[in-house]
Amino acid sequence: MNAIEAAGVHVTLGGQPIVRGVDLAVPTGQVLALLGANGSGKSTLVRALLGVVPHVSGTIRLLGAPLGPEVSWDRVGYVPQRMAAAGGVPTTALEVVVSGMLHGRRLRPPRDRRPRALAALDALGVAHLRDRRVQELSGGQQQRVLIARALVREPRLLVLDEPTSGIDLPTQRTFVDTLSRLRDTGTTVVVVLHEIGPFAPLIDRSVVLRHGRVVHDGPPPPARGEHGEAGHDHTHPHADPEPPTDGPDLTLEMTP
Numbered sequence: 616m617n618a619i620e621a622a623g624v625h626v627t628l629g630g631q632p633i634v635r636g637v638d639l640a641v642p643t644g645q646v647l648a649l650l651g652a653n654g655s656g657k658s659t660l661v662r663a664l665l666g667v668v669p670h671v672s673g674t675i676r677l678l679g680a681p682l683g684p685e686v687s688w689d690r691v692g693y694v695p696q697r698m699a700a701a702g703g704v705p706t707t708a709l710e711v712v713v714s715g716m717l718h719g720r721r722l723r724p725p726r727d728r729r730p731r732a733l734a735a736l737d738a739l740g741v742a743h744l745r746d747r748r749v750q751e752l753s754g755g756q757q758q759r760v761l762i763a764r765a766l767v768r769e770p771r772l773l774v775l776d777e778p779t780s781g782i783d784l785p786t787q788r789t790f791v792d793t794l795s796r797l798r799d800t801g802t803t804v805v806v807v808l809h810e811i812g813p814f815a816p817l818i819d820r821s822v823v824l825r826h827g828r829v830v831h832d833g834p835p836p837p838a839r840g841e842h843g844e845a846g847h848d849h850t851h852p853h854a855d856p857e858p859p860t861d862g863p864d865l866t867l868e869m870t871p
């Protein structure tokens with residue numbers, strides 16, 4: 616079975632086409648890296664796949680069910696790129712992680728919530744921050760709390776949007792180890808990255824977006840330091856050049 620099955624997905628934001636006809640089938644247990652320049656549509660695509668932003672056309676299935684209430688959301692973990700403003704409500708790191716155990720059909724956290732949340736924080740090296748307000752944590756610390764919130768669900772599908780931005784290298788390695796263990800249990804992982812970096816040993820497949828379209832789908836590009844190899848320029852955080860804005864796409868894509 617495919618953990619994600621998307622066909623012909625188009626997303627429009629602010630009147631602009633951002634995702635332009637993406638087909639993506641991710642088999643259960645695969646670890647897929649989604650790469651592309653800034654603005655190429657990576658975040659928008661994963662948000663559409665999870666129903667966070669609407670798609671204007673195409674079909675999406677997650678864990679075998681059409682996007683909607685039939686999806687087993689309790690088994691889907693999502694780490695957004697940034698922590699949404701908590702609206703001034705004081706929330707501790709532990710409370711944020713406990714919230715990861717809630718979903719539409721379980722509005723009360725399980726009895727063992729505290730040890731489970733603490734174990735998840737500990738796996739990311741931030742157990743000592745459990746009682747701190749997340750608003751007062753650094754960006755990297757907040758990011759680790761968000762990852763812990765996604766892991767505590769024991770997801771079958773885990774989607775991470777640039778999870779290691781603002782996280783130091785030793786912690787990135789610890790996180791990659793945690794992900795390896797998840798992969799060994801058959802979890803499907805989709806991770807948006809700028810650089811494959813320490814993730815290299817984990818990645819089974821890479822998909823590169825450009826102007827909201829898939830321009831590469833296959834083995835991961837070579838690691839850093841191999842400049843000049845095919846695919847190299849797509850994996851760096853340069854801005855995606857302005858896409859063609861009018862007329863039939865095909866013609867304009869070919870305009871020099």
Ligand SMILES: Nc1ncnc2c1ncn2[C@@H]1O[C@H](COP(=O)(O)OP(=O)(O)OP(=O)(O)O)[C@@H](O)[C@H]1O
Pocket residue numbers: 628629631633651652653654655656657658659660
């Ligand atoms: N809510 C929105 N309204 C209008 N345009 C948007 C909105 N959100 C994103 N965009 C535009 O969509 C394009 C793709 O953005 P997206 O965040 O998906 O790219 P990305 O590949 O994830 O980039 P980055 O690597 O910088 O995170 C950008 O040009 C962005 O300005």
